[in-house]
Amino acid sequence: MSSTDDSSLSLEEKQYEFCGHSLKIAMFRGTSLGVSAFVWGPGLVLCRYFEDEKFNFTGKKVLELGSGTGIVGILAVLLGGDVTMTDRAYVLKQIEHNVSANIPVTSRHRSKIRALAWGNDQNNFPTDFDIILGSDIVYNPSQFLRLVMTLLNIANEKTTIYLSSDVKYREGAANFHEEILPTRFNCELIHTSGSNCIYKVTKKVRRDED
Numbered sequence: 001m002s003s004t005d006d007s008s009l010s011l012e013e014k015q016y017e018f019c020g021h022s023l024k025i026a027m028f029r030g031t032s033l034g035v036s037a038f039v040w041g042p043g044l045v046l047c048r049y050f051e052d053e054k055f056n057f058t059g060k061k062v063l064e065l066g067s068g069t070g071i072v073g074i075l076a077v078l079l080g081g082d083v084t085m086t087d088r089a090y091v092l093k094q095i096e097h098n099v100s101a102n103i104p105v106t107s108r109h110r111s112k113i114r115a116l117a118w119g120n121d122q123n124n125f126p127t128d129f130d131i132i133l134g135s136d137i138v139y140n141p142s143q144f145l146r147l148v149m150t151l152l153n154i155a156n157e158k159t160t161i162y163l164s165s166d167v168k169y170r171e172g173a174a175n176f177h178e179e180i181l182p183t184r185f186n187c188e189l190i191h192t193s194g195s196n197c198i199y200k201v202t203k204k205v206r207r208d209e210d
């Protein structure tokens with residue numbers, strides 16, 4: 001744990017190794033970031049999946065929802081992606097800190113940080129992302145429809161969405177992935193690690209008469 005000039009703010013830093021990169025991730029404790037000030041299991045499972053599957057994001061336009069500390073989006077930048085990391089506005093300073101600490105200046109032009117509150121801000125974003133990432137963003141049933149609305153607005157039918165969720169310990173997560181999301185998206189379970197599941201999701205093609 002290290003302190004900063006602001007006595008109300010203490011940073012807890014942890015180090016992670018993925019895909020040959022050493023990531024030093026700060027969590028802004030002592031602020032009101034709540035669940036955003038942690039690196040959650042589904043995020044680590046997604047990072048490990050990128051490593052095991054030798055993901056290369058070069059040339060891909062990527063959006064991350066609910067970035068939190070930014071660990072997943074930062075790794076996607078280091079793996080070549082052009083990545084927009086998003087979260088609620090009050091979380092962005094933590095992401096900015098971690099981007100500065102982990103992404104070399106020469107690659108930083110491929111990282112963007114923007115406020116995106118689901119159900120409110122999705123119309124401010126382009127709809128040509130190749131990939132959308134979301135780790136541990138399925139945990140609060142009151143936000144599920146907002147999340148679906150956001151994915152429907154931003155994804156096009158060629159966008160691949162990877163969602164990593166804890167379906168046992170997160171309220172409603174199994175129902176979201178098995179019942180709610182499949183009404184409008186094709187959902188495939190592609191990896192499990194304990195109760196963490198990674199789903200590959202694409203938007204259903206709608207015929208005119210639907």
Ligand SMILES: C[S@@+](CC[C@H](N)C(=O)[O-])C[C@H]1O[C@@H](n2cnc3c(N)ncnc32)[C@H](O)[C@@H]1O
Pocket residue numbers: 035036038039040041042043044065066067068069070072087088091116117118134135136137139143146
């Ligand atoms: C449990 S944290 C996961 C953080 C990170 N993705 C990880 O895996 O460590 C969930 C994140 O989703 C964000 N989130 C939750 N509801 C949201 C909403 N309605 N709009 C935008 N972000 C939201 C939170 O601010 C938080 O950063």
